[in-house]
Amino acid sequence: MFLRRVARPLMMMAKVKETTGIVGLDVVPNAREVLIGLYAKTLEEIKAVPEDEGYRKSVESFTRHRLKVCQEEEDWEAIEKRVGCGQVEELIEEAQDELKLIGHMIGFPLKQSN
Numbered sequence: 097m098f099l100r101r102v103a104r105p106l107m108m109m110a111k112v113k114e115t116t117g118i119v120g121l122d123v124v125p126n127a128r129e130v131l132i133g134l135y136a137k138t139l140e141e142i143k144a145v146p147e148d149e150g151y152r153k154s155v156e157s158f159t160r161h162r163l164k165v166c167q168e169e170e171d172w173e174a175i176e177k178r179v180g181c182g183q184v185e186e187l188i189e190e191a192q193d194e195l196k197l198i199g200h201m202i203g204f205p206l207k208q209s210n
Contacts, residue, residue, distance in 0.1 A: 113172060116185050127172055127184035134191035135163035141195060144202045151201060155194065162187070 113123045124130055138159045145152040165178045172184045179187060 111171070111173060116183055118183070118185075121183075121185050121189070124185050124188055127188060128166055128170070128175060130188055131166045131175070131184065131191065132163065134188065134195065135159050135166065138191060138194055138198065139163070141198045141202075145198065155198070159191075159194075162191075 113125075116123055139156065142152050142155050142159070145155075162179055165175055169175045169178060175184055175187075176182070181187060181190070
């Protein structure tokens with residue numbers, strides 16, 4: 097009886113995302129942890145790009161911000177609201193794409209700034 101009164105309300109507090117509402121984009125139940133890993137990897141890999149490149153500065157700036165939000169917030173809704181760039185699943189796809197782009201940028205000579 098006690099467990100029903102205490103445990104049920106606690107379980108109801110954690111909102112479970114059932115769908116993204118986007119065809120082909122599945123819900124990621126552990127999106128926060130995935131994002132933290134992707135953002136940490138992005139910050140590590142972007143170090144291969146010269147420090148004075150605008151691309152590196154931009155990627156480091158928004159990635160640090162998003163990583164901080166993910167570390168501070170436990171709830172996927174709060175992350176989405178604070179980042180303001182779509183659903184956590186979209187942020188995951190974007191972070192994966194950024195990692196691919198970094199790989200391409202490293203493989204090509206970067207334009208020297210004057």
